[in-house]
Structures are given as structure tokens and as C-alpha cells.
Amino acid sequence: MQFNLRLMSLFMGPIILVLIPLILAGLLAMNQLQNRLGEIEHQQLQDLESLKHVAMFGQQLGHLHERILTTLRAATAGEMSSLALYREHSQLVNELATLGKDLNNIGKLELLARVDKRQVEALLEHYADYQRMMVIATEIAAVDPSTAEVNLINAQDSFTAFAIFNQQIAELLSSQIYARTTDAYNDFNAFSRYLMMFVPLALLLLLAFAYLMSQWLNRHMLIITQGLLELSQDGEKLPMLADVKKLARQNKGPLQQLASGLLNFRSALQQRKHAEEKIFQLAYFDSLTGLSNWQYLAKQLAAAISESQQHQDFSILITMDLDNFKVINDSRGHSAGDTILKEMAERLKNLDLEHYQLARLGGDEFALMLTRVASTQSQARIRAEQLALQISELVARPCVIHHDNFFLSASLGIVIFGADESLNTEMLFRSADAAMNKAKQLGRNTYCFHDPEMLNQLEANAQTSIELREALNQEQIVVFYQLQFDSQGKAIGAEALVRWQHPEKGILSPAFFIEIAEHTGLIIPLGQRVLQLSCEQLSRWQAQPETLELTLSVNVSPKQFQQADFVDYVRQLLADYKIPPGRLKLELTESTILGNVLETVQKMHQLRALGVTFSLDDFGTGYSSLQYLKQLPIDQIKIDQSFVRDITHDPDDKAIVKSIIAIGNALQIQVxxxxxxxxxxxxxxxxxACFAYQGYYFCRPMPIEDINSVLMSKAV
Known part of the structure; x- marks a missing residue:
């Protein structure tokens, strides 16, 4: 037993002598390695804590920005009072200031000190810009909620700009952490190789452990870094970051917090994308039909023009307006009108077309653009006609609303465009609208191709409208008079006929400007001007015994007669110019009466009580004129000149004239x-037995000076 112990000590002594120093050296080496690993771990924890602060700042900013957007949307919808908006504004200002202090503290972190100082300052400036924008946006929304929609867009743009720059800073920080980690482990490896000369076994163990640890940490850090790189890439969809989600579930501490922060950052980006998509939808698409709107179609049309010029082919633009849609909308309500608009949009969507864009331009107007239709204009025209007929057939199908069938038609304007370099979107829209309006003038339920003359006419009409407005201000509107005679050739009255004394074109007849005045609303001040001048002239005639008994007929447009204050206006003129009863005669057309018969009769009786008489103009040209002779207080009917012109050789015209005179005499109405x-x-x-006469045989329309001369000569 003792031998064995000695033998063992003989063999084990040297080993123990070597092993003890080796163990001591190993313990020392382990202590050194432990200290070094502690330093690395401390550095990594500091770096992870810095990233944690950055990620938490991004998360808090995302939540705060969502509150700002909610506040602005509520202000846009009118869901918050001004007081509530001011309170929310104050809270948001304080929280933005708090986040600003947090960002300043983040900017002082040791990790950020290694980043380019200008980028850190730029980050702080970007946040200051964003903070200032949010304060202004919420403050303006509190003062004027109608601007909240604009501020909403500006707020989103400002947040997007800051988020992108914040993302860049986060990527720089991740790169910095990766670089620092790599440098630390390079130092660690160098230190380990040094220790291998003294304690190879301990060094191998420590290196193996260090290697495994570094691989574990590097693998996880690479997941974070890869996630940041994926988020930084542009794309329609954000990456799912499945590995980062797994890392957040399986780990605790800084790695879990860093992964969660990255996921929160992705969530903020997703919210930003959703907001951008919603803004895009609101800006470029119609909320009722889902079709694109005018702005989006204009962009597509600009691209189509460029494409057609590049490929030397032809494209088509069609604008469509539903005929008489207003009647249904007014009689059945806007819900019925909206149902029809959605139905028409669905029908247009079902057209079997390629390379096309549908849009609702507004109201009951739609547009269809078809690109690269044909290589020649004639082929494109044939295709456009086929498409117009197809659209007309789709529109003509009945629309069923509450078990009632509604039938509509459409007026279409067509423009074919190709390689003409002078074209632009505005010109094409105007051309299509001009063609569509021409289709309406042709009777509706048809289509019309654009003619360059249409655009010239539109421009001429626009210029005429501007000049007519100026003419009213500068008193260029004058009145000519055409005398009316009885069967004995005696002057019994006159008709006031408006003229435009143009400074360059001379005297212009109403045919040149009346229709434009009707469309632009200038017919109201124009009619008031004519009525005023006519009453002024009647007043002068009352001062002369030769003209004391003359009556004066003045044409009144339907729009003017339907004005709520028309009776009061005429009453004031009669009082101002002291016009005696029976001298002022208002000429009404059948279209004036058709609007609202009861209201028209009421106004006519009110004017009749003031001494105003009435003449029914262009009698016989309407389909229902006879029935109004019994209902309306008519004093005179005027036979339209279209019947008089051929009375001497056309038996039908002569028979019509005789019948009108007979009806008038029977009802005791002057003709x-x-x-x-x-x-x-x-x-x-x-x-x-016609009562009175008016025409060139007796007297042409003339200025008042010439009319007075004729009257004086007749009197002599």
C-alpha cells in the first residue's frame, strides 16, 4: 500500500509541481479573462441600453404622433370643441417638449458620441422641425378647424421625414454597435492568443467558450442588423421580421428589448404607410364610386400623351354626362342619385377594355381614357364610335331603385389625340367638354367628336363674357326701340331691344351675347339695366303730349322673372320714375311660365296690381301655349315672325295666324x-283683324333720338 503511494507520488510529484503553477496560472488567466469579458459585457450592455433608449424614443414618438393625427382628424370632422382642442394642444406641446429633452439626453450618449456629430445635430434639428410643425398644426387646428385637413397632410409629411432620418440614425447605431462588438472581440482574441503561451489548456477552454458566446451574440445581433437593413429598403410591403419576432419571444433583457423596439419601429412604419395610402386614396379616388378622380386621371392622361408621342400612335379620351340626372336627384333625393352613380360606375368597370382608365370627374360626369388604340387616326375614330355606342347602350339599361325603373341616356364628348407635341391635359379636358356640350346641344343621348372650332368658340365665349361684364360696369349696354302701330298706321307703343355699344365692334345685336349672358348669370344685371333704361324713357315720354299714351314692351328672361325680389324691383322702378298704370308691358316667353305656373301667376297678379301689363311672346311656337291663356293674366299675345314671314304664300302659316287672331279676339286679348x-x-x-303690328315695314329698331324724330314727324 505504501509502495503504491510512493510510486504514485513519484509519478505524481512532478505533475503536481507543474499542475499547481499551471492551476495558479490558469486561475490568474481565468481572472484576467473574466475581467476582460466583464469589460466587453459592460460595453455591450451600455450599447444595448443606448439602442433601447433610441427604440423606446421611437415608440413613444409613434404613440404621440398617432394622438396628434387623431386630434387633427377629430378637428377636421368637427368632433372636438375649440376648448378641447386647446387642452389637447397644451398636453401635446408638453409631451413633445419632454420627448425633446429625452432626445437631447440620447444625443449625449457615449455611443452616439462616436457617430458623426453633424448627423446627431441634424437628428435634433429634424425633431425640432417636427416639434415646431406639430405645435403649429395643433394650434392652428384649435383656432381654425377647417385647416386641419391640410395640417393633417403636413403633419404626416413632417413625421415621415423625421422617421426616415431617425431610421437612418438607428441604422448607424446598429452599424456602430456591430463595429464595436467586432473590435472588442478582435482584442479579446488577441489577448487569448497571448495567454495560450502560458496556459494552453485554459486558453483553449476560454477560447471555445468565448467563441461560442461570440457566435451566439453575433448571430442575434446579425438578426437585429438584418432587420434594420430590410426595413431600410424601399418596397410596397414591409418585411415580416419573423426572426426578430422569435428573438423577442425567446430572450430576455437587452436583446429582447432591442428586438421589441425594432418591431415597434416596423409598426410605426406600417402606420405611416397606411396613412400614406389613405391620403393617396382620398386625394386621387372618388369615395362614392371607387373610381379615380380628376387629379389622378390628369396624371394618367399626361403619361398617355407622352406615350402616344413616343410610339406615334393614337389614344382616346371620352367624357360622359348623364342626361336629366338632376331631375332624378331632385325628385327622388340624393340617395337615389348616389345609387345611380354607383350603378353607372359598375357598368363602366365591366367594359372589356385594355390599357384604360376610368374616372368620375364630379357630379354626374365620368371620363374614360383608352391608350394606344390604333396606329392611325381613322382607326382610332372607328374604335371611339364603337365604344361610344357601347357606353350608350350600357347607360340606357334601366336602373331599378325601390322597385321603380329609371331610364337614362348620356351625352358623350370624344377627343382623339396622338403625336401632337402641343397637346396638354388641360387642352384635352377642355376639348372633350366642348364636344360633350355640343352633344347636349344636338339633343342629348348622342356623342360628338371634338372639332378645333369648338375650342375657339369656347375661348371666344369666355372673352365675350369678360367683355360683357365690363360693358355692364361701363354702361355700354344701350336700348334701341322699335315702334308698334295699329291698323291705321298710328304709333301706339314700342318694344325695348337691348344692344351692346362695343368700343371696337360697334353696335352688337343680342344674338351675339344673350345666350352667353344666360349661361354666366349676367342676364340678371343685364335685364335690370334694360328695365331701368326703359322706365327712364317712359318717364320722359310722359312729359311730352305727343308720346303720353305710348306703351313700352320689355322682354324679361326666365331667370330674371324668377328672382325672389323681381316684383319689389319693378315696384321701386315704377315709383322712382312715376310710371302711370298701363304704360309698362313685360313680354314673357313660354319657358318663363313652364318653371312654376302657380308662382308665375302669383307674381303676374302682384305686378298687375301695380299697373304692369303682360304680353306672351313668340306665341304658337310652344306645345302648350293655349292652356295658359285661361290661367294667366295675359293682355296681349305676339304672333311669332316665323308664321308671319311666309303668310302671303304658305296656306298653313296663314291658317295658323288666322286662328291665333281669332283666339285672341274671342278671349278679348290683343294680338x-x-x-x-x-x-x-x-x-x-x-x-x-289683327290689332297691332311691328316690323321693318313700319319701323326698324333705332336709337331713342331717331325714334323721337319719327314720332315727331308722325305727330306733325
Whole structure:
């Protein structure tokens, strides 16, 4: 037993002598390695804590920004009072200031000190810009909620700009951490190789452990870094970051917090993308039909123009307006109108087309653009006609609303465009609208191709409208007069006829500007001007015994007559110019009466009580004129000149004129014929007991000075 112990000590002594120093050296080496690993771990923890602060700042900013957007949306929808908006504004200002202090503290972190100082300063400046924008946006929304929608867009743009720059800073920090980690482990490896000369076994163990630890840490840090790189890449969809989600679930401490921060950053980016998509949808698409709107179509149209010029082919733009849609919308309500608009949009979507863009331009107007249709204009025209007929057939199908069938038609304007370099979107829209309006003028339910003359006419009409407005301000509107005579050739009155004394074109007839005045609303001040001048002239005639008994007829447009204050306006004129009863006669057309018969009759009786008489103009040209003779307080009917013109050789016209005179005499209504240009006209009318006459045979329309001369000569 003792031998064995000695033998063992003989063999074990040297080993123990070597092993003890080796163990001591190993313990020392382990202590050194432990200290070194402690330093590395401390450095990594500091780096991870810095990233944690950055990630938590991004998360807090994302939540705060969502509150700002919610506040601005509520202000846009009118869901918050001004007081509530001011309170929310104050809270948001304080929280933005708090986050600003946090960002300043982050900027002082040791990790950020290694980043380019200008980038850190730029980050702080970006946040200051964002903070200032948010304060202004919420403050303006509190003062004027109507601007909240604009501030909402500006707020999102400002947040997006800061988020992108913050993302860049985060990527720089990740790169910095990766670089620092790599440098630390390079130092660690160098230190380990040094220790291997003294304690190879301990060094191998420590290196193996260090290697495993570094691989574990590097693997996880690479997951974070890869996630940041994926988020930094542009794309329609954000990456799912499945490995980062797994890392956040399986780990605790700084790695879990860093992974969670990255996921929160992705969530903020996702919210930003959703907000951008919603803004895009609101800006470029119609909320009712889902079709693109005018702005989006304009962009597509600009691209189509460029494409057609590049490929030397032809494209088509069609604008469509539903005929008489307003009747349904007014009679059945806007919900019925919206149902029809959605139905029409669905029908248009079902067209079997390629390379096309549908849009709702507004109201009941739609547009269809078809690109690269044909290589020649004639082929494109054939395709456009086929498409127009197809659209007309789709529109003509009945729309069922609450078990009722509604039938509509459409007026279409077509423009074919190709390689013309002078084209632009505005010109094409104007051309299509001009063609569509021409289709309406042709009777609706048809289509019309654009003619360059249409655009010229539109521009001319626009210029005329501007000049007419100026003419009203500068008193260029004058009145000519055409005398009216009885069967004995005695002047019994006159008709006031408006003229435009143009400074360059001379005297212009109403045919040149009345229709434009009707469309632009200038017919109201124009009619008031004519009525005022007419009453002024009647007042002058009352001062002369030769003209004391004359009446004066003034044409009144439907729009003017339907004005709520028309009766009061006429009453004031009669009082101002002291016009005696029976001298002022208003000429109304059938279209004036058709609008609202009861209201028209009421106004006519009110004016009749003031001494105003009435003449029904262009009698016989309407389909329902006879029925109004019994209902309306009419004093005179005027035979339209279209019947008088051929009365001497057209038996039908002569029979119509005789019938009108007979009806008037039977109802004790005076009958006056206009367009009496020859002695034969006068003879036929006189033989049939016509009461009064007006036309070139007796007197042309003339200025008041010439009219007075004629009246004086007749008196002599």
C-alpha cells in the first residue's frame, strides 16, 4: 500500500509541481479573462441600453404622433370643441417638449458620441422641425378647424421625414454597435492568443467558450442588423421580421428589448404607410364610386400623351354626362342619385377594355381614357364610335331603385389625340367638354367628336363674357326701340331691344351675347339695366303730349322673372320714375311660365296690381301655349315672325295666324304680329283683324333720338 503511494507520488510529484503553477496560472488567466469579458459585457450592455433608449424614443414618438393625427382628424370632422382642442394642444406641446429633452439626453450618449456629430445635430434639428410643425398644426387646428385637413397632410409629411432620418440614425447605431462588438472581440482574441503561451489548456477552454458566446451574440445581433437593413429598403410591403419576432419571444433583457423596439419601429412604419395610402386614396379616388378622380386621371392622361408621342400612335379620351340626372336627384333625393352613380360606375368597370382608365370627374360626369388604340387616326375614330355606342347602350339599361325603373341616356364628348407635341391635359379636358356640350346641344343621348372650332368658340365665349361684364360696369349696354302701330298706321307703343355699344365692334345685336349672358348669370344685371333704361324713357315720354299714351314692351328672361325680389324691383322702378298704370308691358316667353305656373301667376297678379301689363311672346311656337291663356293674366299675345314671314304664300302659316287672331279676339286679348316686313304682310293681317303690328315695314329698331324724330314727324 505504501509502495503504491510512493510510486504514485513519484509519478505524481512532478505533475503536481507543474499542475499547481499551471492551476495558479490558469486561475490568474481565468481572472484576467473574466475581467476582460466583464469589460466587453459592460460595453455591450451600455450599447444595448443606448439602442433601447433610441427604440423606446421611437415608440413613444409613434404613440404621440398617432394622438396628434387623431386630434387633427377629430378637428377636421368637427368632433372636438375649440376648448378641447386647446387642452389637447397644451398636453401635446408638453409631451413633445419632454420627448425633446429625452432626445437631447440620447444625443449625449457615449455611443452616439462616436457617430458623426453633424448627423446627431441634424437628428435634433429634424425633431425640432417636427416639434415646431406639430405645435403649429395643433394650434392652428384649435383656432381654425377647417385647416386641419391640410395640417393633417403636413403633419404626416413632417413625421415621415423625421422617421426616415431617425431610421437612418438607428441604422448607424446598429452599424456602430456591430463595429464595436467586432473590435472588442478582435482584442479579446488577441489577448487569448497571448495567454495560450502560458496556459494552453485554459486558453483553449476560454477560447471555445468565448467563441461560442461570440457566435451566439453575433448571430442575434446579425438578426437585429438584418432587420434594420430590410426595413431600410424601399418596397410596397414591409418585411415580416419573423426572426426578430422569435428573438423577442425567446430572450430576455437587452436583446429582447432591442428586438421589441425594432418591431415597434416596423409598426410605426406600417402606420405611416397606411396613412400614406389613405391620403393617396382620398386625394386621387372618388369615395362614392371607387373610381379615380380628376387629379389622378390628369396624371394618367399626361403619361398617355407622352406615350402616344413616343410610339406615334393614337389614344382616346371620352367624357360622359348623364342626361336629366338632376331631375332624378331632385325628385327622388340624393340617395337615389348616389345609387345611380354607383350603378353607372359598375357598368363602366365591366367594359372589356385594355390599357384604360376610368374616372368620375364630379357630379354626374365620368371620363374614360383608352391608350394606344390604333396606329392611325381613322382607326382610332372607328374604335371611339364603337365604344361610344357601347357606353350608350350600357347607360340606357334601366336602373331599378325601390322597385321603380329609371331610364337614362348620356351625352358623350370624344377627343382623339396622338403625336401632337402641343397637346396638354388641360387642352384635352377642355376639348372633350366642348364636344360633350355640343352633344347636349344636338339633343342629348348622342356623342360628338371634338372639332378645333369648338375650342375657339369656347375661348371666344369666355372673352365675350369678360367683355360683357365690363360693358355692364361701363354702361355700354344701350336700348334701341322699335315702334308698334295699329291698323291705321298710328304709333301706339314700342318694344325695348337691348344692344351692346362695343368700343371696337360697334353696335352688337343680342344674338351675339344673350345666350352667353344666360349661361354666366349676367342676364340678371343685364335685364335690370334694360328695365331701368326703359322706365327712364317712359318717364320722359310722359312729359311730352305727343308720346303720353305710348306703351313700352320689355322682354324679361326666365331667370330674371324668377328672382325672389323681381316684383319689389319693378315696384321701386315704377315709383322712382312715376310710371302711370298701363304704360309698362313685360313680354314673357313660354319657358318663363313652364318653371312654376302657380308662382308665375302669383307674381303676374302682384305686378298687375301695380299697373304692369303682360304680353306672351313668340306665341304658337310652344306645345302648350293655349292652356295658359285661361290661367294667366295675359293682355296681349305676339304672333311669332316665323308664321308671319311666309303668310302671303304658305296656306298653313296663314291658317295658323288666322286662328291665333281669332283666339285672341274671342278671349278679348290683343294680338300683335311681329316681323311685318311688307305691305302684303300688313294687308293679310289687317284683313284678319289683327290689332297691332311691328316690323321693318313700319319701323326698324333705332336709337331713342331717331325714334323721337319719327314720332315727331308722325305727330306733325
Amino acid at each position: 300683335i304680329a311681329e316681323g311685318v316686313e311688307t305691305q302684303q304682310h300688313f294687308a293679310v293681317l289687317r284683313d284678319n
